[in-house]
Amino acid sequence: MSLLSVSRNSVKGLGGFKPIGAHLTLNYAVRLSAQAGADAPEFGDSSDEFRQLVIKPPRFVESKKTKKAGLHMVMSKDYKRADKIDPANVDWKSVWPGPRTFDPNSIPIPVRQGRLKPKARSFGKHANMELMKIPTFFHLTPPAIEAHCKELQRFCTPFPKELDTKAKCEQHFPLTVITNDYLHSSPTIRDPQARIVTVKLKVKDIPLDNHARDKFMRLVRDQYDEKTGTLTIVTDRCPLRKQNYDYAQYLLTALFFESWKVETWESEKTLEDMEVYEWDKNVSSKALASILKWTPDKLGKSVFHEPLKSEELKPEHLAYGAAVKEVVEGESKNGLDQYKTAAIRLLI
Amino acid sequence: MALNVTKSVWKNVLLSRHGCALTLERSISTTPACNKISTGRYKPLEGRYQVLTYDQAIKPHELVHMKSWNTWNTSTLKGGRRSQLTTIEDMFIRRFIHGAWFCNTVGEQIIIKRQHNIIRIAFCVPKTVSPQNCYFITGFCEEMLSIWLHCPVKLEIQTTEPHEGYAKVINPQGLN
Numbered sequence: 058m059s060l061l062s063v064s065r066n067s068v069k070g071l072g073g074f075k076p077i078g079a080h081l082t083l084n085y086a087v088r089l090s091a092q093a094g095a096d097a098p099e100f101g102d103s104s105d106e107f108r109q110l111v112i113k114p115p116r117f118v119e120s121k122k123t124k125k126a127g128l129h130m131v132m133s134k135d136y137k138r139a140d141k142i143d144p145a146n147v148d149w150k151s152v153w154p155g156p157r158t159f160d161p162n163s164i165p166i167p168v169r170q171g172r173l174k175p176k177a178r179s180f181g182k183h184a185n186m187e188l189m190k191i192p193t194f195f196h197l198t199p200p201a202i203e204a205h206c207k208e209l210q211r212f213c214t215p216f217p218k219e220l221d222t223k224a225k226c227e228q229h230f231p232l233t234v235i236t237n238d239y240l241h242s243s244p245t246i247r248d249p250q251a252r253i254v255t256v257k258l259k260v261k262d263i264p265l266d267n268h269a270r271d272k273f274m275r276l277v278r279d280q281y282d283e284k285t286g287t288l289t290i291v292t293d294r295c296p297l298r299k300q301n302y303d304y305a306q307y308l309l310t311a312l313f314f315e316s317w318k319v320e321t322w323e324s325e326k327t328l329e330d331m332e333v334y335e336w337d338k339n340v341s342s343k344a345l346a347s348i349l350k351w352t353p354d355k356l357g358k359s360v361f362h363e364p365l366k367s368e369e370l371k372p373e374h375l376a377y378g379a380a381v382k383e384v385v386e387g388e389s390k391n392g393l394d395q396y397k398t399a400a401i402r403l404l405i
Numbered sequence: 406m407a408l409n410v411t412k413s414v415w416k417n418v419l420l421s422r423h424g425c426a427l428t429l430e431r432s433i434s435t436t437p438a439c440n441k442i443s444t445g446r447y448k449p450l451e452g453r454y455q456v457l458t459y460d461q462a463i464k465p466h467e468l469v470h471m472k473s474w475n476t477w478n479t480s481t482l483k484g485g486r487r488s489q490l491t492t493i494e495d496m497f498i499r500r501f502i503h504g505a506w507f508c509n510t511v512g513e514q515i516i517i518k519r520q521h522n523i524i525r526i527a528f529c530v531p532k533t534v535s536p537q538n539c540y541f542i543t544g545f546c547e548e549m550l551s552i553w554l555h556c557p558v559k560l561e562i563q564t565t566e567p568h569e570g571y572a573k574v575i576n577p578q579g580l581n
Contacts, residue, residue: 116579156520158527158561171459171472173572184563184570186460189527190473190516242478242519243487244556250484 138162150204153195159188164195231262234305236298253293254301256309260288263313273316334385336378337364345374345403377403447575455575458512462573478519491519494554502526505546509534511570522556531567539564 142152142165152163161168161182171187172179182188220226235255239248260281265273274281281288290308292301328339336342342364352360365374380399383392445465447457463471476495480488499515511529518525526546530539543560550558 157559158516158518158525158563160561160563162563171572173459173462180459180572184511184529184565186458186512186514186516186527186529186570187472189561189563190475190477190518192477192518192520239484240521241480241486242521243480243491244522244554245487246522248486 139165149195149198150201155196156192157196159191159193161185161188227259231258233257234302236302252296252298252301253291254298254305256290256292256305258288258290258309260286265316268319269316272318273312276312276316334382336382337367341381342378345377373399373402449575449578451578453577455577456568456571457573457575458514458570459572460514461512475514476517478517498524498526498550498554501550502528502546505542506530506534511565524550524554524556524558525561526550526558527561527563529563529565529570531569532564533567534564 139162142163144165159168159182161184164182168182168188169179170185180187220229233256235257237251237253239251241248260270260273263273277288280290290305292305292308295301295304331338343361346362346365347359349365350362354360377399380392380396383389384396445461447455447461449455460472460475468474478491479485480491495517498517502515503510503513506528509530511531514528516525516527518527534542539562543562546560547558
């Protein structure tokens, strides 16, 4: 504070202000009361008594009148305007229309703030700088807010009745775009953080088949949250929000079409390259087909059949496939039991 | 701190009394600390009274408990922007207002509040300033400051009786 204040001399700024009732009498001389002038101050002795020799008189002599003067003279004299306001009949919205600094002449209520000693009475509202510092909400009275809302209602439209549930909102508006606006107490409204755009989308809302889904997941990597099934794209590389939003839209579009593309080299993928065990492409399903459609060749040996088509597969076949997959991915007691029951159900 | 100093001094005395070399076990300073804190503290003056406003009467370490800041803005909050510029602007505003009002502000206390892009400057002026002057200087300050600071500036003045706004009187030295 001292850095910001203009000068530390407090009395200088008062404009010819003199301390109240400080009648100073300086007397350095050693004087005999006998030789004192008629108008000289006397120190506690009347002329009738024996005269005293004052070696070093006190530097300040103050009368009783001065002592009592003190603070009550610096208090307010008369402020009538605020008292004339009748709170019951006045239109408060027009008295205090907007945010502004506390003004004791417009506030008809007694407000106090700040005290110097613990049990002293706190200072009143007049010339109280503490009250001028704090933000006030006199302009935000309930009737004022009501009036504001009534005015703003003309510019509003009702919320659509069809979107009464959250599920319906999500169904019709699957894309969520999040942007932040920042308000600073500074002359500029720009904030570099306002450029960041976050786009959220549930992956189940995007039409994808198995292959495209696999590719999509590979492309988005950790931007997909498995728990909620949400894809989150944050774009902040462009300087403007509009550009970032457009870039996010572009990313979504590119992701979708790129994941549906099937490249020529993808057909070269063999069973060894598979990341996940797929039963219907593996030997197990071929074996099942061979057993079910058993046909001997010329030598009496069994012919190896191609896997069953999806329309030929029965529920027990699928259950068997699931059991096989579980055993292959990680062998456990439970998995083996499942495999056993599935195999028995299949054969008997 | 005081306790440490007395201990070490006592140790010095003991050592010197026993004729030993003046070596201390721990290398701490034996000179008493000069805690010369004078900022924002008003001592009795020689030969004259001193009147303090509420803001001046409260010591700096009691800030927030007893009084609040003279400057209100969001620049020093986390993520706040242009704190340096704001500080320099505040210094400039204080000096400008002080000069433009001919040192007439009560206690030289000028409150600067920033709301969005508006700067509100609040202070007390004694009623010795004539209304004509008051209106002119208000308009002049608002106009000039809003041109320089590129944002709307509002002066919110409270007029006070000549000796109003002071909370404490400090007696001169030797008078209690």
